[in-house]
Amino acid sequence: MYKNDKVIRRYSEPFKLKILDELTTGKLNKYQLGKAYGIAPPGNSKILLAYYLSIR
Numbered sequence: 001m002y003k004n005d006k007v008i009r010r011y012s013e014p015f016k017l018k019i020l021d022e023l024t025t026g027k028l029n030k031y032q033l034g035k036a037y038g039i040a041p042p043g044n045s046k047i048l049l050a051y052y053l054s055i056r
């Protein structure tokens with residue numbers, strides 16, 4: 001194995017929107033989302049930023 005071998009996860013649009021909805025409604029914070037869906041906080045921050053800016 002090489003040092004730079006990483007798993008790149010791709011998330012579907014409905015999944016991203018579900019995460020964004022749960023965060024914006026206040027059901028879960030980003031750390032709770034990470035535990036619930038197995039996404040590290042930097043990962044869900046990227047998802048949220050991209051979709052939040054695109055729907056504004």
